[in-house]
Amino acid sequence: MVSTIKEEGSQSFQSQNILSVSHLGKSFTDGRWKLEVLSDVSFEISRGEWVAIMGPSGCGKTTLLNLIGLLEQQNNGKIVFEGIDVQGLNSKEKASIRSIKISFVFQNHFLVSTLTVKENVELPFIWFKNKLNSSEIEERTLSVIEMVGLLNRVNYFPEELSGGEKQRIAIARALVNNAQLILLDEPTGNLDAQTGKAILNIFRKIVDQGTSVIMVTHDSEAARLADRILLLRKGRIIAIEKKNMDVNS
Numbered sequence: 001m002v003s004t005i006k007e008e009g010s011q012s013f014q015s016q017n018i019l020s021v022s023h024l025g026k027s028f029t030d031g032r033w034k035l036e037v038l039s040d041v042s043f044e045i046s047r048g049e050w051v052a053i054m055g056p057s058g059c060g061k062t063t064l065l066n067l068i069g070l071l072e073q074q075n076n077g078k079i080v081f082e083g084i085d086v087q088g089l090n091s092k093e094k095a096s097i098r099s100i101k102i103s104f105v106f107q108n109h110f111l112v113s114t115l116t117v118k119e120n121v122e123l124p125f126i127w128f129k130n131k132l133n134s135s136e137i138e139e140r141t142l143s144v145i146e147m148v149g150l151l152n153r154v155n156y157f158p159e160e161l162s163g164g165e166k167q168r169i170a171i172a173r174a175l176v177n178n179a180q181l182i183l184l185d186e187p188t189g190n191l192d193a194q195t196g197k198a199i200l201n202i203f204r205k206i207v208d209q210g211t212s213v214i215m216v217t218h219d220s221e222a223a224r225l226a227d228r229i230l231l232l233r234k235g236r237i238i239a240i241e242k243k244n245m246d247v248n249s
């Protein structure tokens with residue numbers, strides 16, 4: 001079911017729903033206490049759509065991305081990805097979707113410290129060993145490293161990079177396998193204004209080519225570039241803003 005890197009390009013993607021989240025609930029507990037983080041979250045995203053999620057620190061934005069990225073299990077509600085209720089999948093099928101169809105840029109990068117920049121970016125290709133030869137992998141890897149402006153760092157290790165450079169490498173890794181859905185947790189948080197803008201322009205380009213992007217951000221300028229803004233408060237989506245509305249009011 002997850003055998004192609006990307007479905008080739010008809011223009012009909014804009015009307016297709018790639019992800020539907022309904023009545024999602026998530027609590028954390030250790031038996032003595034229970035913290036309800038998400039109580040009833042519902043929204044949909046189409047192919048080739050860029051949705052920004054905003055909300056105060058601790059309101060559950062990363063938790064929501066972790067559920068959508070199949071890294072955690074919800075307590076209530078349903079996640080349907082490409083028409084499939086993911087709750088019915090086994091762990092191998094989930095791992096396959098996570099590696100081939102959904103890319104993640106985490107708030108704290110998660111680069112592998114013992115691998116170079118190039119090796120880190122190549123990691124998702126573990127899943128495509130039989131489909132791509134090494135020169136295709138190298139060409140694609142170097143092209144996304146170039147997109148984020150770090151071709152001069154390919155042989156560096158993560159500890160030799162600045163915070164913003166690590167973030168850009170994590171973004172390159174998320175772009176390398178042409179995933180259908182990219183989840184971004186504060187992707188411009190560590191970047192100066194100019195680099196942040198260049199990265200956001202890359203997202204716009206891939207969205208216009210049919211990729212869907214969910215971007216958590218505290219930066220209302222970045223959110224404004226998205227097609228829609230969802231506001232998360234008290235475990236629910238409380239508003240769906242048009243991109244030109246003032247999200248701070």
Ligand SMILES: Nc1ncnc2c1ncn2[C@@H]1O[C@H](COP(=O)(O)OP(=O)(O)OP(=O)(O)O)[C@@H](O)[C@H]1O
Nearest residue numbers: 028029035037056057058059060061062063064107
């Ligand atoms: N594994 C966990 N166990 C217990 N509580 C958790 C766990 N993960 C998250 N939480 C709690 O859930 C709440 C939401 O966390 P989350 O990381 O989703 O917030 P956030 O909206 O991403 O915040 P920020 O903007 O600061 O990144 C927080 O109060 C946090 O302490």
Ligand SMILES: [Mg+2]
Nearest residue numbers: 061062107185
């Ligand atoms: Mg967070």
